[in-house]
Amino acid sequence: MTSKITTSTGWRVVAARFELSAPTLAACPPSDLPEIAVCGRSNVGKSSLFNAFVVQRGLARVSRTPGRTRLLNFFHVTLRHPRWGDRALRWVDLPGYGYAAAPPSVRETFGPMIEAYLQQRASLRELLLLIDSRRGVTDQDLQLIDFWRPRGLPLQVIATKCDKIGKAGRGLVARPLADALGLSVADIQLTSASTGLGLGDEGKHGGLAQHLARLIEDRPAPAEEALPPAEPA
Ligand SMILES: Nc1nc2c(ncn2[C@@H]2O[C@H](COP(=O)(O)OP(=O)(O)OP(=O)(O)O)[C@@H](O)[C@H]2O)c(=O)[nH]1
Numbered sequence: 062m063t064s065k066i067t068t069s070t071g072w073r074v075v076a077a078r079f080e081l082s083a084p085t086l087a088a089c090p091p092s093d094l095p096e097i098a099v100c101g102r103s104n105v106g107k108s109s110l111f112n113a114f115v116v117q118r119g120l121a122r123v124s125r126t127p128g129r130t131r132l133l134n135f136f137h138v139t140l141r142h143p144r145w146g147d148r149a150l151r152w153v154d155l156p157g158y159g160y161a162a163a164p165p166s167v168r169e170t171f172g173p174m175i176e177a178y179l180q181q182r183a184s185l186r187e188l189l190l191l192i193d194s195r196r197g198v199t200d201q202d203l204q205l206i207d208f209w210r211p212r213g214l215p216l217q218v219i220a221t222k223c224d225k226i227g228k229a230g231r232g233l234v235a236r237p238l239a240d241a242l243g244l245s246v247a248d249i250q251l252t253s254a255s256t257g258l259g260l261g262d263e264g265k266h267g268g269l270a271q272h273l274a275r276l277i278e279d280r281p282a283p284a285e286e287a288l289p290p291a292e293p294a
Pocket residue numbers: 062101102103104105106107108109110122123124125126127128129130156157158221222223224225252253254255256
């Protein structure tokens with residue numbers, strides 16, 4: 062899967078590399094860079110979106126068997142703007158949820174590792190919640206949002222696989238998602254890992270690259286001391 066974004070006059074990814082996979086909060090890299098956590102049900106397109114975003118096929122593994130990865134996968138990403146220079150961030154690919162047969166509670170679904178990470182990770186700036194544009198919102202998406210809200214950090218919703226619904230249908234994607242999630246249409250970013258839709262710095266409101274660059278600029282990282290001490294994950 063490749064992105065068609067090769068040039069940009071705005072923000073774009075100029076470097077990306079895998080850092081490490083962490084089985085616990087304690088095993089995460091130091092909280093020294095702004096961090097974006099990426100979550101969504103299994104098979105929603107998390108790894109594909111990342112590969113297309115950084116224009117590196119295969120950097121994150123696209124799964125044939127859903128739900129295999131139970132680790133926090135850290136990637137170091139550098140964004141560049143011709144005028145504003147470079148900005149570094151960490152992209153964290155969280156394990157997908159929703160592949161289990163029984164509908165479990167949040168605790169059972171996400172597990173203590175993800176809970177601890179989302180509640181305590183000091184450098185976390187935003188949660189990117191991916192939702193398949195053809196499937197819509199699941200109960201577990203809603204549970205995750207409820208779990209995330211008390212943290213008081215932003216949530217950005219990404220509608221994935223928009224290439225599969227055609228141009229005419231795309232105009233109808235954001236409204237039902239926004240209504241189901243209690244958000245405004247502007248909070249929903251339409252994307253496709255296949256075509257690169259919504260990933261760069263293009264369009265009236267900009268794509269993901271511009272969104273993340275702005276996020277990094279606007280919100281200084283919270284001090285480690287401001288958070289409760291990390292419990293073993
Ligand atoms: N047409 C199309 N297919 C996509 C797109 N994004 C992902 N896919 C396909 O959807 C399937 C799942 O993609 P992944 O990126 O592995 O999904 P994931 O969310 O990382 O899955 P887990 O790691 O199991 O949670 C793969 O077969 C991808 O090729 C997209 O934008 N368009």
